[in-house]
Each structure stands twice: as structure tokens, then as C-alpha cells.
Amino acid sequence: MNLRNLGRVDYMPTYEAMQAFTAARSDATTPDALWIAEHPPVFTQGLAGLAGHVLNAGDIPVVATNRGGQVTYHGPGQIMAYPLLDLKRAGYYVKEYVYKLEEAVIRTLGHLGVTGHRVAGAPGIYVRLEDPFAHHALIGPADPSDPFKGLGKISALGIKVSRHCTYHGLALNVAMDLSPFDRINPCGYAGLRTVDLSTIGVQIAWSEAAHILSDKLLAHLAS
Numbered sequence: 331m332n333l334r335n336l337g338r339v340d341y342m343p344t345y346e347a348m349q350a351f352t353a354a355r356s357d358a359t360t361p362d363a364l365w366i367a368e369h370p371p372v373f374t375q376g377l378a379g380l381a382g383h384v385l386n387a388g389d390i391p392v393v394a395t396n397r398g399g400q401v402t403y404h405g406p407g408q409i410m411a412y413p414l415l416d417l418k419r420a421g422y423y424v425k426e427y428v429y430k431l432e433e434a435v436i437r438t439l440g441h442l443g444v445t446g447h448r449v450a451g452a453p454g455i456y457v458r459l460e461d462p463f464a465h466h467a468l469i470g471p472a473d474p475s476d477p478f479k480g481l482g483k484i485s486a487l488g489i490k491v492s493r494h495c496t497y498h499g500l501a502l503n504v505a506m507d508l509s510p511f512d513r514i515n516p517c518g519y520a521g522l523r524t525v526d527l528s529t530i531g532v533q534i535a536w537s538e539a540a541h542i543l544s545d546k547l548l549a550h551l552a553s
Contacts, residue, residue: 331415331548335540336367341374341393341404344412348497351414355495358419364547365412366540371405373514376488383515390510397498399453399488400518407506407526409540411499411547418494420551428453428487430553431500434546435485438502441542442532446484449477452517454500455485459523462530482525486517503527504539 336344344367351363373384373392376399383401384392392401404410417427435455436446446455447468458464459482468481487500503526511524527534 331362331364331413331551333544333548334363334365335544336365338368338370338406341369341372344369344410345393345395345498348412348414352492352495352497355416355493358416360416362416362420362551363414364544364551365410365414366544367410367412368406368408368536369404369410371403371510373401373403373510374488375401380518383518384513385515386513388513390513395488395490395498397488397490399486401514402486402488402501402517403510403514403524404501405506405510407504407528407536409502409504409536409543411502411543413496413499413547413551415496415551416494417491417496424489424491427496427551428489430550431487431489431547432485434543434550435500435502437546437550438539438543439484441546442527442534442539444527444530444532447481449481452477452519453487454483454517455487456481457484457525457530459525459530478519478522482523482530483516484525484527484530502539502543504534504536 379400439446505528516522
């Protein structure tokens with residue numbers, strides 16, 4: 331898998347480049363790739379995204395995409411990881427692919443002393459707001475009527491699979507202006523708290539966090 335750090339690039343050209351890369355795959359020998367990027371402020375809407383989940387876009391553009399999921403925000407201080415992977419050649423299905431993406435984020439957080447958690451039916455990775463460094467497992471929601479009570483989302487996930495090949499990917503929040511998340515229902519959940527590494531007490535450069543995440547993704551997607 332070829333690793334490319336694109337730096338800070340606009341979202342739309344990156345989205346179009348992912349589509350072009352996937353469409354141009356000639357056969358099963360085309361190398362896979364992992365693109366790492368950072369974007370200027372943008373809201374992206376998934377295929378099933380409801381306009382009502384964008385509360386007040388203001389001066390931030392909203393881009394319709396063909397990934398799964400609802401609306402989310404991308405901006406400076408957030409790592410975007412785009413695996414361009416042939417699942418058929420890799421030998422696993424979409425569900426396992428999603429698990430591997432989430433596991434790479436969990437391992438990245440673990441490297442930094444943070445415990446990441448999955449929430450059933452809500453792709454992405456979450457942390458305990460009260461104690462993000464606690465290592466005990468998350469056993470079901472504390473409040474069944476609010477599965478996110480006491481949790482903050484630190485990583486969002488949205489993918490597209492075309493002819494067994496993936497694009498789009500995941501976001502990991504490092505140190506960003508989180509206020510744009512207040513303008514949307516993040517991932518379609520009203521009131522869902524979004525956090526980054528900085529707000530939970532982890533001070534790390536974007537480049538260092540991107541290096542760790544890249545290593546974890548390369549390792550988990552190859553296994």
C-alpha cells in the first residue's frame with residue numbers, strides 16, 4: 331500500500347481524485363494507496379444525509395458526497411485518512427474493513443494513553459468525557475435513551491465501495507476549532523458532543539498523530 335501525505339488540500343479536488351483513482355484501476359495488480367490529508371473548513375453530506383441535520387452552515391460550504399452516513403465537518407487540525415483498497419484482493423468484506431479502520435483508530439488512541447470505544451450502530455470512535463484515559467470497557471449505554479451520554483466522538487467514519495474498491499475513509503480530531511460541529515447534528519445525532527485530542531488533554535502535533543495513525547492503518551489493513 332502506497333502512503334501519500336497530501337498536506338492541506340481542498341476537499342472537492344481530493345474527492346474527485348479518489349473517484350478517478352478508483353475508476354482507473356485496471357486490474358487486481360493496481361497498487362492500493364493510503365492518502366493522508368487535512369482540509370480547509372467544509373461540511374460533507376453522505377448519500378442518505380438529511381438537509382435538516384445542517385442547522386446553520388453559515389460561510390462553510392456543504393458538499394454532497396457518495397459516501398455512507400450523514401453530515402460531518404472537516405477542518406484544520408483534523409487528520410483525514412483515505413484508504414484506496416481492493417477488498418477482494420485483501421480478502422475481507424466491508425464489515426471487517428470497517429472494524430479494521432476503527433481498530434486502527436483505537437490503537438492510535440491507545441498509543442497516546444486514551445481509551446477509544448465503539449458504540450453499537452454508530453460507526454466511529456468515542457471517548458469517555460469524564461475520564462478518557464480510563465481503561466475499563468464500555469458495557470452498553472449508561473442511559474438506553476441516550477447511548478452517547480457521557481461520551482464524545484473523536485473519530486468519524488464514512489466509506490464508499492465501488493467494484494470491491496474503497497474510497498473516502500475516516501477523520502481523527504487532533505487540535506481543531508470544534509465550534510462548526512455546533513452548526514450540525516454530527517453524523518445525524520442531535521446534541522452529540524464532538525471532541526479532539528487537545529480538549530481531552532493530549533497535546534500532539536498533527537504530523538506526529540498522522541504518522542501514528544498511518545502506521546496503525548497500514549498494519550491493520552495488511553493483516
